[in-house]
Amino acid sequence: MRALGTVSPILVVGPSWVGDMVMAGSLIESLRIREPGRPIDVIAPPSALPIARLIRGVRRTIPLGLGHGEFGLVARWKAGRALRDECYGKAIILPRAFKAAIVPFAAGIPERIGYAAEGRSILLTEARQDRDRKTARTIDRFVALGAPQGDQLRAPRPVLHLPDGALEAANSRFPLAGEGPVMALCPGAEYGPAKRWPAARFARLAAMAHAAGYRVRVMGGPKDAPIGEEIAALAGVPVDMLAGRTSLLEAAAILGGADVVISNDSGLMHVAGA
Template sequence: MTEPLLRRLHARGERLTVGALPWVAPVYRAMPQVDAVLEFPFAHGGLQLKARRSLGKELAGRFDTAYVLPNSLKSALLPLLAGVPRRVGYLGEARVGLLTHRLKNPKDKPPMVAFYSALSGETGLEQDRPQLALPAGEVDDVLAKHGLVRGGYVVMAPGAEFGPAKRWPHFGVLAKLLDRPVLLLGSGKEADLCEAIRDQAPVVCRNLAGQTSLMEAFALIAGAGQVVSNDSGLMHVAAAFGVPQVALYGSSSPLHTPPLNERAQVVWLKQDPGYQPPLDCAPCFQRECPLGHFRCLNDVSAERVRGLL
């Protein structure tokens, strides 16, 4: 969702180095407008001020502008410590003194692509669509490794890092309804979840969760005939490759994090006038269903999703 911002900056002549944590860095290597990717040596959580000071000294004098995309205090520290003269970001978490060019956080949750692209200072943000690209030969090599042909299989991404309230529970039932090979993709933490789905449809399913690099997963998504996923990172990857997809929403909202893809079909019972009683509780943006019924995803049938493929 940050790619349109980078494309805008590149188009006006800025040479881009992206700093990212190691598990995010490969995403930026699939963006041709990025000149270099710097992997940050930080663990998740905590200021880690000593490590940031050390890296700040190493980077001193190398950059004219820093666009600080996360809204956290610690994200804005490194550009200050590196002496970057122009530091652009949103207000929040006492960052007034850390940023030189500050945008106010919008009261209502905007689409995240527009939220990030606004840091460019440009207009026409509603037209932005994320785009990823891999060399055709790289995709074909990965498909050959797994004995696959382009468009001949369905990718399912049943995980969602945020929590259970974003995970549709009927992937296994859907797999049994399909007559095409199904690849289950996700992180190592989602391997057991994917294995339980594979056990429901062992003839068609292959569980590759935790067994691919992120770039391999990208290639498998780029070559898929369809992708079915929750509102997750891999959903946005499928959208950026323009693959036909079905995106399933529960506690979150497609008004905030939509799959920006003309070939995407969104299922969200909140927007279904025929669903009764209405989901007045959605979107709650909670990790677990606070009411305990989990209707927003439980009541989306596998047959309904099958009809969209």
């Protein structure tokens, strides 16, 4: 029998991108305040779930193991059917893609809220208009989906909660020699060189920071390793090159323990800010 009303769990269909998952934390916090006592689960691609696990109020994370851009109708339908016994009362679908609404529909969740896009309104019980998409902050658009339509809400600041000992564990695996403040550089960017500060500029900054007594760490994912190596080579000073070497949890812990973070527009920028 399906749970009803204010006691039924909520399923959040989360975004694929790390930065967007950080911003989804504001929605989850607003739900936690607005609807206390309702468990909140997040389903999303595995790459973003380490961030979801750091958001207060998330009971469970559910991996949706499909490649980025993969439609996967059968896999999504099966994933939704597998969730029918969870008795979710509400689903909030953050991505605008048609495919993102398939799982909640297949799960038979009675209240399915998302923005009208790609002709998917037939899969939603409440298809919201997204007229301000190009001007509104993503974080505000996410939070709005968790409130009655038309409510003017202030989005709470996203906050990530690291597990106890996370920074110590990261520093134990990647020890940093010497003493002094730490500057973390995040030279990667979601959309390539067009939104990326040049490696030579990061290298010059690393040299200046080293002269000022900072220990410099370069952070990023595997695709950021080449520019990280370039920065380390150009800097001419000791640089701890960690791009491509850490897990997402370790990166979050190291950024949280840094005194200064310099970042391009990337997922790690949002992680550092939270």
